[in-house]
Amino acid sequence: MPLDPICKKIVSDSTEYVSDYGGKPYYFCSPECKQKFEVLEKSVIRLKRNLSDKEKISFGKLKRDIIKPGICTLCGACAASCECITIEDGKPKLVGPCKACGVCYYQCPRTITTEEGLIGNIRYAYAAKSAIPELKGQDGGVVTSLLLYALDEGLIDCAVVTSQSKEEPWKPMPIVAKTREEILESGGSIYSHSMTLEALMSAIKQGMHSIAFVGTSCNIDAVTKMQKSSHGLLHLFMRAKVLKLGLFCMDTFSYEGIKAVLESYGLLLGDVDAMKIRKGKFEVFLKNGEAHTFELSEFDEYRSSSCKFCTDLTGENSDISFGGVGSPKGWTTVLARSAMGYEIFKEAVDSGYIEAKELTDNELEKVLNLAKMKKVQMYALHMREKA
Ligand SMILES: Cc1cc2nc3c(=O)[nH]c(=O)nc-3n(C[C@H](O)[C@H](O)[C@H](O)COP(=O)(O)OP(=O)(O)OC[C@H]3O[C@@H](n4cnc5c(N)ncnc54)[C@H](O)[C@@H]3O)c2cc1C
Ligand code: SF4
Ligand code: SF4
Ligand code: SF4
Incomplete structure (x- = not known):
């Protein structure tokens, strides 16, 4: 005997109160229950109509x-929100044919379905590169420019x-750079935690x-907390204004760990010109022009434990953020957030320091996908290979 889906009473299938939904008949005990069901059904239909093809999950x-x-x-x-889903053995389970309409995904309180939820507030997104010929950066050299x-x-x-420590190459050395030369020397990424806050305090x-x-x-979060928390050191400090330039970040590894893995292949950090993490690979470029590629998983045991619990890819609390994902090789993805971040970037473009073009929807999608991976899937390492 069928069950009235609204009041959960058993009803006869010969009842006159029947409604067809998704090609399936539903039986009701009264016109009131039938009407309640149809009101809900209409809103599901409206929602399905409203979701674009891209959103049909x-x-x-x-x-x-x-x-x-x-x-x-x-x-x-x-x-x-769907007749095809039931809760069984303490888990939602599919018990009918899924039409990939996306409705359930958009009701779930744990899915992140807005751009802002994934990468924070942004004004504009660009692909950019330095217009200064001698400048060598990690991606487009935009931060340095x-x-x-x-x-x-x-x-x-x-x-x-x-910068790198002079005594121990590739050991991160946070510094207060006051000259062009010091800024130029700091270009490139070092994949180990840098105690930048010590240098900030020293500058102040x-x-x-x-x-x-x-x-x-995480560095940007530390500054933000110091600025915003009523117990933060910078909260009541009147003298210094800090422009926060955030770097996209998926993970860092201990300096000793990177050194140990490379040395196990006979490579010395002093001979390394650049390192890049891309699509699940750790690439090492030597000063003699050689390039070596390792599986990122080889560095797993040296990954900072904090990174496994980190959900912010794009430096959401910064004035302006920079990363490699999204843009073509040799370009930097730039997310301008605050008025200050946007204006200074725009001025640098207008003054000929930086070349910039708007990030296309496809390029931004790559950033959103990686951000989602970090937030929702809590950093499932095997998924990075597809990013
Ligand atoms: C640890 C780390 C992980 C990253 N992971 C990703 C990622 O997964 N996906 C992605 O798209 N982008 C990632 N990035 C950002 C990317 O590598 C570039 O920094 C960014 O695209 C800017 O490139 P650029 O050529 O414009 O910068 P550049 O002009 O080369 O300037 C780079 C700046 O980064 C600073 N810097 C270098 N190492 C560190 C460090 N350890 N801590 C703090 N500051 C540092 C330098 O001081 C310099 O000012 C990561 C960066 C770091 C440092
Ligand atoms: S995607 Fe649509 S049809 Fe598939 S289970 Fe979710 S709500 Fe039901
Ligand atoms: S949290 Fe999401 S998946 Fe779990 S029951 Fe709620 S809507 Fe369904
Ligand atoms: S993954 Fe997060 S915690 Fe780890 S270094 Fe990057 S920003 Fe910091």
């Missing part, structure tokens, strides 16, 4: 992103950047008023 994705990793809170919103523009224009007194103690600060998302 199947139950499989809800299962992969939320149910399988154990993020599901068992709220039942997915089951309430922006710092040079700000210094040349007198907008900043100094920049907190990360040296009496610097206007400071550009470059750091990974």
